[in-house]
Amino acid sequence: MGRVFKLRNVKFSAVSSGIKKEGLDLGLVYFQEPVSFLALYTTNRVKAAHIHYMKRLEEKKVRALLVNSGCANAATGKEGVKDLEKLAKIIGEQMSVSPDDVLFASTGVIGKRLPVDKIIRSFPELLKRSNSSGVEDFAKAIMTTDSYHKISTGSFKGEKNYVLIGVAKGAGMINPKFGTMLCFLFTDFPARKDKIRKAFKTAIRESFEKITVDAETSTNDTVVLFFPEGDVDQKGYEGFVRTLNSVTKELALLIVRDGEGATKVIHIKVKGARTKKEAEEVARRIARSNLVKTAFFGSDPNWGRIIAAVGDTNVRVAPHKIEIIIQGERIVSGGEEVIFDEATLKKRLETRNIDVEINLNEGKGCFDIYTTDLTYEYIKINASYRT
Amino acid sequence: MGRVFKLRNVKFSAVSSGIKKEGLDLGLVYFQEPVSFLALYTTNRVKAAHIHYMKRLEEKKVRALLVNSGCANAATGKEGVKDLEKLAKIIGEQMSVSPDDVLFASTGVIGKRLPVDKIIRSFPELLKRSNSSGVEDFAKAIMTTDSYHKISTGSFKGEKNYVLIGVAKGAGMINPKFGTMLCFLFTDFPARKDKIRKAFKTAIRESFEKITVDAETSTNDTVVLFFPEGDVDQKGYEGFVRTLNSVTKELALLIVRDGEGATKVIHIKVKGARTKKEAEEVARRIARSNLVKTAFFGSDPNWGRIIAAVGDTNVRVAPHKIEIIIQGERIVSGGEEVIFDEATLKKRLETRNIDVEINLNEGKGCFDIYTTDLTYEYIKINASYRT
Numbered sequence: 065m066g067r068v069f070k071l072r073n074v075k076f077s078a079v080s081s082g083i084k085k086e087g088l089d090l091g092l093v094y095f096q097e098p099v100s101f102l103a104l105y106t107t108n109r110v111k112a113a114h115i116h117y118m119k120r121l122e123e124k125k126v127r128a129l130l131v132n133s134g135c136a137n138a139a140t141g142k143e144g145v146k147d148l149e150k151l152a153k154i155i156g157e158q159m160s161v162s163p164d165d166v167l168f169a170s171t172g173v174i175g176k177r178l179p180v181d182k183i184i185r186s187f188p189e190l191l192k193r194s195n196s197s198g199v200e201d202f203a204k205a206i207m208t209t210d211s212y213h214k215i216s217t218g219s220f221k222g223e224k225n226y227v228l229i230g231v232a233k234g235a236g237m238i239n240p241k242f243g244t245m246l247c248f249l250f251t252d253f254p255a256r257k258d259k260i261r262k263a264f265k266t267a268i269r270e271s272f273e274k275i276t277v278d279a280e281t282s283t284n285d286t287v288v289l290f291f292p293e294g295d296v297d298q299k300g301y302e303g304f305v306r307t308l309n310s311v312t313k314e315l316a317l318l319i320v321r322d323g324e325g326a327t328k329v330i331h332i333k334v335k336g337a338r339t340k341k342e343a344e345e346v347a348r349r350i351a352r353s354n355l356v357k358t359a360f361f362g363s364d365p366n367w368g369r370i371i372a373a374v375g376d377t378n379v380r381v382a383p384h385k386i387e388i389i390i391q392g393e394r395i396v397s398g399g400e401e402v403i404f405d406e407a408t409l410k411k412r413l414e415t416r417n418i419d420v421e422i423n424l425n426e427g428k429g430c431f432d433i434y435t436t437d438l439t440y441e442y443i444k445i446n447a448s449y450r451t
Numbered sequence: 452m453g454r455v456f457k458l459r460n461v462k463f464s465a466v467s468s469g470i471k472k473e474g475l476d477l478g479l480v481y482f483q484e485p486v487s488f489l490a491l492y493t494t495n496r497v498k499a500a501h502i503h504y505m506k507r508l509e510e511k512k513v514r515a516l517l518v519n520s521g522c523a524n525a526a527t528g529k530e531g532v533k534d535l536e537k538l539a540k541i542i543g544e545q546m547s548v549s550p551d552d553v554l555f556a557s558t559g560v561i562g563k564r565l566p567v568d569k570i571i572r573s574f575p576e577l578l579k580r581s582n583s584s585g586v587e588d589f590a591k592a593i594m595t596t597d598s599y600h601k602i603s604t605g606s607f608k609g610e611k612n613y614v615l616i617g618v619a620k621g622a623g624m625i626n627p628k629f630g631t632m633l634c635f636l637f638t639d640f641p642a643r644k645d646k647i648r649k650a651f652k653t654a655i656r657e658s659f660e661k662i663t664v665d666a667e668t669s670t671n672d673t674v675v676l677f678f679p680e681g682d683v684d685q686k687g688y689e690g691f692v693r694t695l696n697s698v699t700k701e702l703a704l705l706i707v708r709d710g711e712g713a714t715k716v717i718h719i720k721v722k723g724a725r726t727k728k729e730a731e732e733v734a735r736r737i738a739r740s741n742l743v744k745t746a747f748f749g750s751d752p753n754w755g756r757i758i759a760a761v762g763d764t765n766v767r768v769a770p771h772k773i774e775i776i777i778q779g780e781r782i783v784s785g786g787e788e789v790i791f792d793e794a795t796l797k798k799r800l801e802t803r804n805i806d807v808e809i810n811l812n813e814g815k816g817c818f819d820i821y822t823t824d825l826t827y828e829y830i831k832i833n834a835s836y837r838t
Contacts, residue, residue, distance in 0.1 A: 367562055381497075
């Protein structure tokens with residue numbers, strides 16, 4: 065993770081409010097100065113209440129973000145949004161800001177209403193604790209089945225020195241299409257929305273949209289970048305984009321490495337497709353294959369399952385042209401097995417990082433994605449999540 | 452399973468040829484009289500050699516079917532088909548039939564060539580054993596990770612009494628779109644292809660295409676119906692169709708019940724979609740959800756995962772209209788949770804058959820599918836399949 069940079073104007077805090085049985089479950093970010101934000105949300109048609117709520121405020125500047133774990137506040141209907149309205153009013157007053165200055169985000173079990181009273185009761189303590197060194201506690205408060213908290217920060221130079229802080233969570237229901245479970249990015253780099261929107265989307269596409277744990281797109285996926293509105297510091301723009309890309313990429317890899325039950329991260333690179341879109345379809349199909357994921361858990365170079373997944377899409381592929389390279393070793397050429405030392409390769413699969421390259425030899429389209437293996441622990445976590 | 456009917460003119464046998472480390476792995480069906488056949492194959496673009504081979508002979512009558520387990524003969528290129536040509540010549544001679552009278556089917560590990568020599572060495576014994584009571588051994592010889600063999604038979608009346616025998620295998624890589632791993636149907640009911648093709652396709656669509664174990668469409672899926680060519684016995688036609696439907700349905704349910712590692716069969720019924728196609732898309736999405744499948748393994752009525760899966764398709768759904776009924780109990784109405792006794796429902800989920808009904812309340816389209824839970828045993832089987 066390296067050095068953790070701070071932002072003087074952004075205060076973090078966390079408390080245990082009792083939404084979860086134990087541990088931190090409520091986090092606050094308080095902005096000394098109003099900030100603008102850019103957000104991307106899940107493509108799932110069932111969206112969490114906080115997403116409906118946040119969408120209303122997209123053209124506004126805000127002063128606070130309240131995040132809870134333990135309850136997704138999704139599939140809670142109009143009542144779920146009303147709960148947020150009620151909260152905004154009460155906690156806004158305590159911070160001496162308008163209700164419209166407060167954003168929310170939730171993660172946890174779908175279908176349960178937010179325990180509003182618990183949150184209200186805990187808020188004074190939460191506000192009292194807020195300080196510019198509290199990011200670690202905040203990152204812990206938004207965890208669900210995560211086994212570690214996820215922070216990535218970076219700094220870059222323009223007319224002055226700037227900082228970007230990223231916090232994320234997510235270990236299951238990870239198949240982000242627009243955003244991941246939750247990721248918050250904070251910077252003091254001044255910008256205008258229309259000047260950085262493209263860089264923001266690109267960063268997300270190259271990071272969170274290239275990981276999957278279980279091919280399940282969440283109802284709550286949200287990525288938000290908070291920044292002070294102002295003329296873009298042109299001298300710092302390149303550094304901003306570079307830091308945005310590296311922070312989001314690091315957070316995405318932290319999420320997939322912490323995938324529920326995962327012991328391995330599998331980097332799947334599809335090359336030689338007719339188009340990038342076709343490469344993506346093939347890569348995503350392989351990345352969600354339970355048979356491929358269990359084979360890698362067992363360190364089994366079972367390429368037959370990979371080629372079967374390649375064939376099981378709408379992409380026209382010529383089986384006799386397919387090449388497969390695992391851990392740098394070409395084991396399939398012209399769609400057929402090349403003689404290789406299976407015992408040695410099996411040994412080389414007993415490691416945390418697996419590289420798989422599939423060349424369709426049809427064109428120049430390519431796409432890569434990171435996925436996890438599928439393990440006993442995944443079953444354990446998900447067969448007993450709520451109990 | 453009930454009574455097992457026999458066909459005097461169809462002889463079955465099986466041997467252990469050494470393709471698998473142990474157990475029966477080679478089965479033969481010998482037809483006293485030439486029979487016609489109708490077949491459906493996998494939609495996977497990577498197809499097993501036997502499918503390429505069988506397609507050439509579709510307009511012919513045949514006399515024998517040789518099936519092996521332990522080796523899928525898929526992703527073996529032109530050599531894989533040449534192996535079958537070689538085999539057809541040699542075993543055809545021993546049966547005094549033309550090479551073109553012999554069909555093949557394979558199931559097992561993808562990417563390995565058939566051990567032709569072992570098959571040739573075992574063939575004389577296989578031929579010697581063939582008899583009209585051998586269907587059980589034959590059914591055992593085509594098993595891979597199956598935990599029991601699968602036979603369903605029925606009889607029906609026309610101008611005379613007819614019999615239909617069905618044999619199937621398949622426990623993993625089950626997501627049949629056209630056909631399942633392997634299913635062979637034999638009857639003495641005389642027919643013409645063009646008169647029964649529609650009934651055949653309908654039976655498959657309503658049986659094998661409505662089950663999934665792991666959402667992995669195999670390279671080898673094949674369903675074949677063998678029948679004597681002749682004028683259709685009109686008096687028996689209705690009974691034929693009814694028996695065809697019941698035999699294929701029973702085999703499909705036997706396959707899903709034997710799904711790799713499965714402890715439960717989950718029947719997912721989607722109603723109220725705009726169209727049948729939309730209902731199917733939603734039903735298949737739920738049926739492949741690892742989170743839904745692990746929840747049912749844990750007897751957890753975690754409907755949030757179901758509604759998240761419903762939202763994660765291209766079907767426009769209105770979350771606030773969704774109803775969910777589990778084991779007959781309505782737990783979601785208007786997209787929100789209804790008060791129900793969770794402990795009681797959890798208890799009622801501790802059983803082998805789970806019923807889930809999702810009403811989208813948008814129209815009249817409906818579709819149902821059977822899937823399995825996802826368990827530790829699935830991981831165990833697939834992390835160590837080849838070793």
